[in-house]
Amino acid sequence: MKNRKITLNEHEIPEKWYNIIADMPNKPLPPLHPGTKEPIGPEALAPLFPGALIEQEVTSEKWVEIPDEVRDIYSLWRPTPLYRAYGLEKALDTPAKIYYKYEGTSPAGSHKPNTAVAQAYYNKQEGINRITTETGAGQWGSALSFACNLFDIECEVYMVRLSYDHKPYRKVMMNTWGAKVFPSPSEATEAGRKILAEDPDTTGSLGIAISEAVERAATNEDTKYALGSVLNHVKLHQTIIGQEAVQQMEKAGDLPDIVIAPFGGGSNFAGLAFPFLRFNLEEGKSIRCIASEPASCPKLTRGVFKYDFGDTVGMTPLLPMYTLGHNFIPAPIHAGGLRYHGAGVIVSQLLRDKLIEAVAHDNVEVFEAGVTFARAEGIIPAPEATHGIATAIHEANKCREEGVPRTILFNLCGHGNFDMKAYEDYFDGKIVKHELSEEEISKLITELDTPDV
């Protein structure tokens, strides 16, 4: 019998999250006030987030203890398995050793509950009884609904109306965990009512949904807001993935040469890669960490490093990030979780310092990779996850061409059970390339009038 799966038991769930800021040679630049453009402190976040999360957002402590109650909930699906991809290696006829960490075993089906549970816990600790958020495709909304339910917190999800109408099953999933799901724009907020008055038939947008969720939190004492990626504390929580993977690779008697993860706002990538990047920063190892983004939303590979807003309408602080501009609307690819204009500040700084790498894959290539993986390994990946697979396949093919047996590890961040329509479109030949032209990129960057770094 092959040693396909490297398991840990529930007592081996890591006790600390890893905060890479402590080890970064150049720390991230401070955020700026959206109006004054002056640096702001953590207190600016107080209306939206509980104190403990704001502290985690700015801490320079290297290790942050995971509360027992959070580890307890984690144990529902963690530690997640790490697999040696013998099937994929054989299908690619590569000398590479390929491993993947599988986050699809969570009840919500992705890595998102790693931070959702932590966020719900800290909110509950500070007496918060309602958390609002936005969701597009539904992965994040599902994860937060799941987490809030376990801590007996009311969860309000503003779901982009287009998704609300087209992805009813994600909505039902959230309802099953007791969450209230509103099609956004909704009648529940001032922002929503205003937009509906102007255009009753609007299909909504993530920017509008954020505005609604933020308004509810900002105007209600016992209500806070939660974000599923981009911010430092979200990345911090996700390092549980890499912390486990480090233990598992040690058990396998291997250390990766290359670590790969899909890239949307950064928490997926940070989660797996930062605990390995630590070996580079601490011990001078040279593990290549590669962020894998869609060619239709290539902020890391083709964007500009600049201050930019986190939202579309320009209400959030200005953050120093690789961005395509807050007005950029990515093509409607199925990997909805990767359709974000900017990259979180830590990842942006690391890329600027050439401590990590980034690659982009087109939409057809990633589905080819996804089907290859499903047939070789048995698990059908989420469209977001196929980006990491495409990069892993690319690197494994290079190993074959060069005759070098490198060890590759990637983050299989979720299953595709709710994404069968995407696979149907692929089999029906309806998936098309969405690559930006030089002119489009140059126009986006030229028009971005936010402050330079």
Place this chain on the structure above:
Amino acid sequence: MKNRKITLNEHEIPEKWYNIIADMPNKPLPPLHPGTKEPIGPEALAPLFPGALIEQEVTSEKWVEIPDEVRDIYSLWRPTPLYRAYGLEKALDTPAKIYYKYEGTSPAGSHKPNTAVAQAYYNKQEGINRITTETGAGQWGSALSFACNLFDIECEVYMVRLSYDHKPYRKVMMNTWGAKVFPSPSEATEAGRKILAEDPDTTGSLGIAISEAVERAATNEDTKYALGSVLNHVKLHQTIIGQEAVQQMEKAGDLPDIVIAPFGGGSNFAGLAFPFLRFNLEEGKSIRCIASEPASCPKLTRGVFKYDFGDTVGMTPLLPMYTLGHNFIPAPIHAGGLRYHGAGVIVSQLLRDKLIEAVAHDNVEVFEAGVTFARAEGIIPAPEATHGIATAIHEANKCREEGVPRTILFNLCGHGNFDMKAYEDYFDGKIVKHELSEEEISKLITELDTPDV
């Protein structure tokens, strides 16, 4: 931190399946020829199944070795976790200790791959390159598609047209693993063409789909047929569930007083319960093993013990079983996997000998149980799985009323990711009771003109 999850590592995957026939005080009666009504031997199955599976169908060996190649594939998702349901215990305010074995971590999302992988393996060993089967809701078709793909066997699935049209995502899942899926009746078989000629707009039935799959296997040298429940070899393969659970309960320092599983054809129940029933048969323990069936299809609780056909049209051997009659068409409940008129012969004999128990739950009760479970434990169960939950809740409530802290174990046989429509119907108040009247039951039994036992 609570000890919620009892894990085994991949080296603890059991090496043998348990064949309860060896320990049964009364062995099952022989099958009869559908025409002559005379007892038949295993050779009658040769056109449909490979020799190794026919041997397993009739063996009286107590332990059957699991081939290394099968254990290797099992390790993709096995051993599956066993959970202590602290959340559910709290929600029910019961002194009972509740455990559940979770089979939803398989790539196909249920326990079905346990036998699909074994069946694909033995077919491949005997040079079979194509396996046919039927599927209703799609759980079994998905599992066999997954398994055949890993052994490079062509898989043909005849999917009841009603499901084919209404559950496209299960079809896409099968396609992703490379299976060919035909809406049944299809043009691919004589049986299908005949029915289509008579009624081009028919929505099909499981009986028709079986006829098509069987015809393809019977008329093609290199093609065999596979069944997902009912038969002895299928039950045998599923005992991997209980074999693991026995180890896990030992690790937890506990032995169940009550073991519960949903009941369709019997493999789900056999899988978890038989390895515990062994303690009763071998050591005189008195673990209650309860099969949980839908009130709309109550063959165990209200059926008759009689010879009956396995299929609707009367082509299969006559089997001694608890049945509602092969012409019985169960109400269209969402738990499609439990809509079968009869019970496998081993389970039928055990029930007749009062060595196991059976209960029935109505359709509304099981969804209430499913939502209670999802909110207490985080995992959204498949509609089939909610039946076992309903029984567990019933027993846990009795523990509270009687003040007795019994230990309950049930089989959470699959997740509900592909069943969100069912939950939507429940929340919309569209789930209704389907209970059979005394008159209906008595009519079904009176009209059944097959041989008595």
